Amino acid sequence: MTLAVLLVVLALVVSALPIGAQGALPPKPDKLTMAVVAGGETKGLKAILPTWEKEKGVKVELVEFPYPQLYEKLVTTFQANAATYDLLIADDPWMPKFGAEGWLTPLDQEFGYKRDADIYPVVYDLGTWPPPRGPVPPGEKSKAAHLYAITLVGNVEFFMYRKDLVSEPKTWDDVIANAKKVHNPQTPMFGMVLRGAKGNPVISEFTPVLLSFGGKIFDDNWKVVLNSKESVAALKFFAKDLKQYAPPGVENYDAAERAREVATGRAAQGFIWPAEITDIVENPSVSKVVGKLGYTLAPKGPGNMNGPLIGNWLLAIPKSAKNKRWAYEFILWATSAAVQKPYALGGGIPFRKSVLLDADMNKKFAFFKAMAASLDAPAQWRPRTQEWNAVETILGTHVNAALAGIETPEDAIAKAATEIEKNMREKGYYK
Amino acid sequence: MTRGIGHAPIPRCHMTTAATLRRITPYLLVGFPIVILFVLVAYPMLYNVNLSLHNTRGEFVGLHNFARVFDDPTFGAALQATAIYVVLAVGTELLLGLALALYIHRTIANATVRALVYVLLIVPMVTPPVVAGVIARLMYTPNYGIINSILRGLGLIHKDILWLSTGPTAMFSVLSVDIWQWTPFVFLVCFAGLQAVPQDVVEASKVDGAGGWNLFRLIEFPYLKSLLLLLVIFRFTDTFRVFDHVLVLTAGGPGAATEFISVYLYRVAFKFFDLGYAAAIGFYVVIVTSVLFSRLSRWLATEGVM
Numbered sequence: 001m002t003l004a005v006l007l008v009v010l011a012l013v014v015s016a017l018p019i020g021a022q023g024a025l026p027p028k029p030d031k032l033t034m035a036v037v038a039g040g041e042t043k044g045l046k047a048i049l050p051t052w053e054k055e056k057g058v059k060v061e062l063v064e065f066p067y068p069q070l071y072e073k074l075v076t077t078f079q080a081n082a083a084t085y086d087l088l089i090a091d092d093p094w095m096p097k098f099g100a101e102g103w104l105t106p107l108d109q110e111f112g113y114k115r116d117a118d119i120y121p122v123v124y125d126l127g128t129w130p131p132p133r134g135p136v137p138p139g140e141k142s143k144a145a146h147l148y149a150i151t152l153v154g155n156v157e158f159f160m161y162r163k164d165l166v167s168e169p170k171t172w173d174d175v176i177a178n179a180k181k182v183h184n185p186q187t188p189m190f191g192m193v194l195r196g197a198k199g200n201p202v203i204s205e206f207t208p209v210l211l212s213f214g215g216k217i218f219d220d221n222w223k224v225v226l227n228s229k230e231s232v233a234a235l236k237f238f239a240k241d242l243k244q245y246a247p248p249g250v251e252n253y254d255a256a257e258r259a260r261e262v263a264t265g266r267a268a269q270g271f272i273w274p275a276e277i278t279d280i281v282e283n284p285s286v287s288k289v290v291g292k293l294g295y296t297l298a299p300k301g302p303g304n305m306n307g308p309l310i311g312n313w314l315l316a317i318p319k320s321a322k323n324k325r326w327a328y329e330f331i332l333w334a335t336s337a338a339v340q341k342p343y344a345l346g347g348g349i350p351f352r353k354s355v356l357l358d359a360d361m362n363k364k365f366a367f368f369k370a371m372a373a374s375l376d377a378p379a380q381w382r383p384r385t386q387e388w389n390a391v392e393t394i395l396g397t398h399v400n401a402a403l404a405g406i407e408t409p410e411d412a413i414a415k416a417a418t419e420i421e422k423n424m425r426e427k428g429y430y431k
Numbered sequence: 432m433t434r435g436i437g438h439a440p441i442p443r444c445h446m447t448t449a450a451t452l453r454r455i456t457p458y459l460l461v462g463f464p465i466v467i468l469f470v471l472v473a474y475p476m477l478y479n480v481n482l483s484l485h486n487t488r489g490e491f492v493g494l495h496n497f498a499r500v501f502d503d504p505t506f507g508a509a510l511q512a513t514a515i516y517v518v519l520a521v522g523t524e525l526l527l528g529l530a531l532a533l534y535i536h537r538t539i540a541n542a543t544v545r546a547l548v549y550v551l552l553i554v555p556m557v558t559p560p561v562v563a564g565v566i567a568r569l570m571y572t573p574n575y576g577i578i579n580s581i582l583r584g585l586g587l588i589h590k591d592i593l594w595l596s597t598g599p600t601a602m603f604s605v606l607s608v609d610i611w612q613w614t615p616f617v618f619l620v621c622f623a624g625l626q627a628v629p630q631d632v633v634e635a636s637k638v639d640g641a642g643g644w645n646l647f648r649l650i651e652f653p654y655l656k657s658l659l660l661l662l663v664i665f666r667f668t669d670t671f672r673v674f675d676h677v678l679v680l681t682a683g684g685p686g687a688a689t690e691f692i693s694v695y696l697y698r699v700a701f702k703f704f705d706l707g708y709a710a711a712i713g714f715y716v717v718i719v720t721s722v723l724f725s726r727l728s729r730w731l732a733t734e735g736v737m
Contacts (some may be wrong), residue, residue, distance in 0.1 A: 072701050198684035249573040251596045251685050343723075390703040401686025404596050419505070423703065426499075427487055 027324040030203030031059040032330060034087040035074060038064040040275035041089075041153050041313055044348015049338055056333070058326060063123075067091075067200075071389070078103040083327045086327040089152055089313045091136035092126045097386040098316070099129025099148055100137060105317040106146035111328045113147055118337060118352050122378040123151045127314050132386040135220045138429060151232050152311035153275070154351025156374040157208060158367070160262065160272040160281070163294035171300045172212065172237065174267055179245035182268045193267035194238075195258045198251075201397040205271055205398050207309050209242075210234045211380055214303025216382050217391065217420065223428045226395075227417035230303065235409035236299075241400040251404040263287035271298070273311065274349040277367050297377065310379035312351065351375070387427055392420045402417045451505060466577065483710035494710035506712065507686055509695040510719075515602065516731025518607045520673075521666045525659065528609065533647065535618075536625040552615035560612070564679030566607045571595055571680075601681050605689050608676045613669070617662055624658040625651060625715035660731050666687070678688055692716060 036042045042062065049060050063085070065073050071094055077084050078101065090098060098104050106115040125132050127149035130140040150266070161169060166178035177190025195205045210216075215231035218224060243250065247261055250353060259280040261267040265288045272295070284290050298308045315334065317327045317365075333339060338352055344350040346359060349371075356372040357360055382388050395416045402412035424430065492493055510621050556562070570577050571594035582588045594600045620630045628651050636650050674693040677683065683690035683698070690698075696716070700709035 004453040013699050075704065149539065198686075239606075247574065248591055249593045249596055251593075252572075252681075253566075387703075390705070393698055393702045397684070397687055397690075400684050404685035406598060423705075426705070426708075 006209060024420070025329060026323075027327050028056075028058050029086075029326055031061050032086040032323055033061050033063060033084065033124045034089070034156070035070065035085045036062050036064055036089050037065050037070050037075075037091075037313065038194060041155070041349070042266040043275070043278065044343040044346050044350075045089075045334070047151065047346020047348065050341050051339075051342065052330065056329070059329075060330065067096065072126050076100075078318065078320070081320050083318075083322045085318055086321045086323045087280075087330060088316055088318060090149065090316060092310065092312045092314055093382040093388045093392070095149060096131075096137065096384045096388060097312065099179065100140055100271065100318070100386050102317055104148040105319050105321065105324055105328075106148055107317070107331070108147045108326065111323070114384060115147075115149075118354050119151075119335075120351065120353065120375045120378070122310060122336055122375060122381075123154070123312065123351055127316070128220060128383065134384060135187065135218060135222055137387075139383050149314035149316035151312040151351045152315045152329055152334060153349045154356075154371065154375065155273055155275065155311045155313060155349055156371055156379045157204060157271050157298065157309040157311060158370045158374045159296050159298050160230050160270060160293050160367075161279075161296070162268045162289065164293055165268055166355055168294055168296050169269065169299050170296070174247075175299050176241060178269055179242075183245045185247075188247070188266045189267050190261065191269060192242050193253070193258050193261045194242060194246045194250040195253050195255055195271065196243075196246075196250040196268050196402070197254045198400040199393055201254045201396075202272075202400050203392045203396045204309060204311065206235070206238055208271065208298040208307035208396075209238045209301065211307030212299065212301030212303055212305055213237070213272070214301070214305070217395070218385075222385070222424060224417050224421040224424065226420065227414050231413050232409050233302070235399065235402055235413055238399070239405075239409055243403060251400060262293070262316065263289060267290050272367075274367060278347050278349075278365075282344035282366075287293060293366070296365040297370065297373055306374075306377055308374035309381045310375070324328055346419045385429075387424060388431075390427075391420050394423065458493075466475075478711065479566070479710045479713060482706050483708075483714060487705055487706050487707065495625060496707045497714070499708055500711065505687060505690070505695060509690050509692050512602075512687075512689060513691045513693075516606065516609075516673065516689075517667060517670045519606055520613075520670045521663060523606070524614045524666055525609050525662060528662075529616045529621050529655070529659070531614070531618045532621035532625055533651070536622060536721070537643075540554060549588070549631050552618055555612045555617050558612065560608075560675035561679055563612055565678030567604065567676065568595075568680050571604050594679055596685055598685065599684055601689050605673075605677050605680055608680065609670060612676075620658055620662055621655060624655045628654045657731075660682075662728060664731075667723070668720075669718075676727050 011297070013292045036045070040296045042064070046062070047155045049062075052385065053059055063199075065247065071091070074085075074088060074090065074094075075097070078098070096301050124147060128143055128147050130143050132145055150298060157176075159169065161167075161178065162182075165182050167174070169175045169178055181191075182189050183191035196318075203253050210231060213230045213234035215226070215228060215234045217226045245407050247266065250257075253261075253272065255276055258270055259272075259276040262272075263283075263286055275426055277293075277295075281293060282286050284289050297306045300306050317324050321327055334343070340348075340350045340355045340421045341358075341361070344355055345367065350356060350368075356368045356375070358368075383391070385391070398407060398412040398416040398419075401407040402409050409414070483493060483496050484493060486495070511565060534543065534546055539548070571579075573579060573591040573593055574592075576594075578594065579588070579591045582592070592600065594604045632650055633646065637644060638705065641649065672693050673691060677689055677691060677694055678697070681689045683694045692712075696709055696712050697703050703709075
């Protein structure tokens, strides 16, 4: 009888352990090689690596690439099935491509990863393929959903404003009213700053506006519904109403230029991503406006919705990795609640509720509350299709053209819709 | 049976080896370059053919990718932008480089000064195009860019010119980088050519009353003609595939105003990952350049250059 009870208890204990935690870890590898994006996004990661190396005795080598090159490097590495990297961080819009191609290791299936209530559901949704909600690309519907990646950088786009000059804007009307109040190019003080460079930059900026106006790129069957009066109104507002309060030349502004305008006290309002806050606008060594900025949800538009855009950087293990088990150990460690605080204090962008809502942390990082609200809104993701890069490039070219005044908003939306539809047809989205 | 002195028998095996070696040597000599050519040219070309006949899902689609070009306004716009860029860049570089070479050749005789000029003019050529693009981006930026500052300082403008924000000024900006980098190359080649012009002929023509223009047209130009035509080929090839500094400076923008064929090809291949279509576009590029090259070569042949 005693033996039977012992066996039952043992069975229960074993079944409660994640699959990956069963048995001892394999021998320590010399190092784990990790492909990462170059820039502020890895500041927190770099801060916690010495602790990991001290605790576990395994070195982590970071191979850094600029944003556009990282995607190309990863895709070509996967296509060659090369075991170059044990770990990677990927921008969340890349997940559909990586998931559909089967290039990543399913963390739940292979290691028994268990979900944690301290992590926002949208974070798990991002790392899951096929997507657990919204339209699913053709050919992917029959696949079983697995978790392939977990957020490391809890990036989400929200809105910033000079709280010493204007009040918190809740809607785009508030933004325009604020802009009118402070705009004076002679000072110079610009009412609004935009990140308008062609491609990913301008689309990161325009998407929250499009969503807040009720515009969409696709319907639930991947039909292109971009060419609507809501989308045209959103682009008119973006390229004319907002631009009139922006510094000259915003058609070529990327994140660095935008943050510079704010940090030098020349712009009163604009979108912002967390990495720009810790790195530049709230960094006393480079910013004149430390403590003068307020952060809030992306403003509501006529569509009566906020459109905070999510852009998490996800930790994942390539299918062809050499040291998968140790890579998984690193993911568990880096994303644990215990490590997220030192990670945030080291300049990282956390994603756990307990850290974002922590009173002490909010005293240090004024934007954590806005981040938590944006993630909980929930934050909007880019359409989950392997074609997102192509869609973003097409739309990003025409929105940039409208911002530069080369195309009218009507033309830009119509051309983008036609080209996106043509691309989706080529890629087998329509019969 | 006698054997003459001096006719020592050659062992059969030696004869066979020597004969075999003689027989296979031509094949070895030809075979090695053929293998190199196959690996570096033929295989990639055949791989490209295979790619161009398939869609992104790996399905065979025949000539569909080639037909897509005719229904792709972006490709047409890219071709047009490339043509404008090539004509303006090559034309300006040739004129400026030649003018500079003539000026230095005729006015500066001091060897040290000439050496200094060479060194100064080599600097742009050894600057990586990406670095040139980054520097130009800073120079053309409104607000703090040096170009607008100089123009404001000179009182030529009162409002910043948004160099990278309109089609024509963005085209001018990318062109300016190319012209800055490669006019020195034209200069160096023309300057070397001018050294071959016999000084006695020049002196004699001056005595006969030839002015600067006639001196160039009747005496110096015939010596430079072949070099200028070769320069056209070199610069045409380079400007047709221009990429690095354009991507850094304008990324093909605003809109698609400076999206040249190479930038568009990159976008289709590495943003859309539509490798079949990119391969087909690559073939069109090969066809266009081949046709232009064959015409240019024929022209050069009739001019006695090639």
